Amino acid sequence: MAKIKFTSALKRFFPSLTEIEIEGNTVGQVLDNIEKIYPGISNYLVDDHGHLRRHLNIFVQGDLIKDRSTLNDHVNSSDELLIFQALSGG
Amino acid sequence: MSLQLLVGTSKGLVILKGENNQWKIEAVQFEGLSVSTLYVDERNGTWWIGLSHRHWGEKLHRSTDKGRTWQQMTTPSFKDYFYRPGQPATLKKMWTLQHAGKDKPNCLWLGTEPGGLFFSDDNGQSWKLSEGLWNHPSRLDDKQWFGAGKDFPFIHSIVVDPRDSNHVYVGVSCAGIFETINGGKNWQAKNKGLVAAYLPNPNAELGHDPHKILLCSANPDVIWQQNHCGIFRTVDGGKNWDNISGQNGFPNYGFALTIDEQDPETAWVIPAQSDAMRIPVDLKLTVCKTVDGGKNWRSISEGLPDKFSFDLVLRHAFVKYEKTLAFGSNNGNLYLSDVQDEKWKRVANNLASVNCLATAV
Numbered sequence: 137m138a139k140i141k142f143t144s145a146l147k148r149f150f151p152s153l154t155e156i157e158i159e160g161n162t163v164g165q166v167l168d169n170i171e172k173i174y175p176g177i178s179n180y181l182v183d184d185h186g187h188l189r190r191h192l193n194i195f196v197q198g199d200l201i202k203d204r205s206t207l208n209d210h211v212n213s214s215d216e217l218l219i220f221q222a223l224s225g226g
Numbered sequence: 227m228s229l230q231l232l233v234g235t236s237k238g239l240v241i242l243k244g245e246n247n248q249w250k251i252e253a254v255q256f257e258g259l260s261v262s263t264l265y266v267d268e269r270n271g272t273w274w275i276g277l278s279h280r281h282w283g284e285k286l287h288r289s290t291d292k293g294r295t296w297q298q299m300t301t302p303s304f305k306d307y308f309y310r311p312g313q314p315a316t317l318k319k320m321w322t323l324q325h326a327g328k329d330k331p332n333c334l335w336l337g338t339e340p341g342g343l344f345f346s347d348d349n350g351q352s353w354k355l356s357e358g359l360w361n362h363p364s365r366l367d368d369k370q371w372f373g374a375g376k377d378f379p380f381i382h383s384i385v386v387d388p389r390d391s392n393h394v395y396v397g398v399s400c401a402g403i404f405e406t407i408n409g410g411k412n413w414q415a416k417n418k419g420l421v422a423a424y425l426p427n428p429n430a431e432l433g434h435d436p437h438k439i440l441l442c443s444a445n446p447d448v449i450w451q452q453n454h455c456g457i458f459r460t461v462d463g464g465k466n467w468d469n470i471s472g473q474n475g476f477p478n479y480g481f482a483l484t485i486d487e488q489d490p491e492t493a494w495v496i497p498a499q500s501d502a503m504r505i506p507v508d509l510k511l512t513v514c515k516t517v518d519g520g521k522n523w524r525s526i527s528e529g530l531p532d533k534f535s536f537d538l539v540l541r542h543a544f545v546k547y548e549k550t551l552a553f554g555s556n557n558g559n560l561y562l563s564d565v566q567d568e569k570w571k572r573v574a575n576n577l578a579s580v581n582c583l584a585t586a587v
Contacts, residue, residue: 145281149282176298179283180282180283181282183317184304184305184314184315184316185304189281189283221280221281222281
C-alpha cells in the first residue's frame with residue numbers, strides 16, 4: 137500500500153488527518169480511497185470535474201504528477217505520495 | 227433587542243453586537259479565510275457563509291444557532307456543465323444567496339461565477355443548476371455575457387417578488403437583468419432603458435453591468451439598480467428603467483446600494499470615482515440619499531472622512547436593518563448611522579477588506 141502524507145494545513149478542516157497507508161494503482165484511485173476514510177476531503181482536493189485544484193500539488197516518489205485532469209499517474213504499492221498546497225500565497 | 231452585524235472580510239467573519247448604540251466585536255470566525263458571501267435567512271434565522279479558500283476551493287457553511295456552530299454544506303457544482311462548448315464550467319465563487327419565498331420554506335437560490343443560478347429545495351443539502359437560465363441562448367454569446375473585472379460573468383443579485391415566489395429577477399455582470407415568472411423555467415432579459423457605455427451599441431439588449439439590484443417589498447414593481455453606467459430605477463417591474471443618476475454626474479458610478487423596503491422612494495448609494503480609479507469621488511467618502519425616487523440626491527457625510535479617503539464600498543457591503551445603516555470598506559473600516567440621525571460613526575477599523583455584510587437579530 138502507498139504511504140500518504142498530507143500538508144498540515146488540511147488538519148484545520150480534518151483534525152484527525154494523519155499519515156496513512158492506502159491502496160490504489162493510480163492517483164485517482166488513491167484519492168477515492170482517502171475519501172472513504174475522510175469523507176468530504178475530495179472536495180478540498182479536486183474541483184467540480186475531478187481535476188486537481190489549481191493551487192494543489194501531488195508528488196509521487198518526489199515527482200510532481202503529470203496528469204492533473206484524470207489523475208491517472210501510476211502508483212506502486214511502495215510509493216510515497218505527498219499532498220501539498222502550492223506556494224501561491226507568497 | 228440587540229442587533230448583530232456580520233462582517234464578511236477577506237480574512238474572516240467578524241461579528242459585532244450592538245446594544246444601546248454601543249457596538250463591539252464579540253467574535254471572529256473562519257480566521258484567515260476570505261468570505262465571499264453572507265446571508266441570514268429571515269424565515270428561520272439560519273446564517274449562511276460562503277468561503278473562498280485560496281487552495282481548497284469554494285465552501286458553503288450554515289449555522290442554525292447564530293454562529294455558535296457551523297455545518298459544512300454541499301457546494302454547488304458545475305459537474306457535466308460547460309461554460310462554452312469544450313470548456314468545462316468550474317465554480318469560481320459564490321456571490322449571493324436568497325430564500326426562494328415564504329411559501330417555499332426549504333428553498334433557496336444561489337448565484338455564482340461563472341453565471342450559474344442554483345436552486346435548493348432541501349435547505350442547502352443539495353443544489354441544482356437552473357438550466358432555464360444556463361441554457362438561455364444569449365449566455366453562449368460572448369458579446370452578451372462576459373466577465374466584468376472577472377474572467378466570467380457572475381450572478382450577484384437575486385430578488386424574489388413577495389407577491390409571487392415564482393417571479394424572480396437576477397442581476398448578471400455582465401449580461402444584465404433577467405426575469406422569470408415561472409420559477410426559473412424561462413427567463414427574459416429586462417434591460418430596456420439601461421446604458422452600456424462601454425459597448426458599440428450602448429442600448430443593446432444585453433451586455434449590461436448591473437452592480438446590485440434590490441426590490442422594494444412595499445411596492446415590488448419598484449426595483450433599484452446601481453449599475454456600472456449610473457443609477458437606475460424601474461417602477462413597472464423592469465419593463466423600463468429610468469436613469470436616476472445625480473445631476474452633474476454625482477452620484478453615478480459605484481457599487482453599494484441599499485433601500486428602504488417600506489418606502490419605494492428612498493434609497494442610498496455610495497459613489498465612487500470611475501471604473502478606472504475605484505476610489506471615493508474627490509477622496510471624500512460620502513453616502514448619497516434620495517427620498518423622491520432618485521429625482522434628487524443629497525450627501526450624508528457627517529462623521530465620514532472628508533479628505534484623503536481611499537475607501538471603496540463593495541456591492542454587498544452596505545446594508546440597512548430597520549433604523550440602522552451600515553457599510554464596510556475595502557480598507558477595513560466599518561461605519562454605522564441611524565437612519566434619522568444621519569451621523570456616521572466608525573465602529574471598527576483595521577479589519578481586512580470588507581466583502582459583504584449581513585444583519586441578524
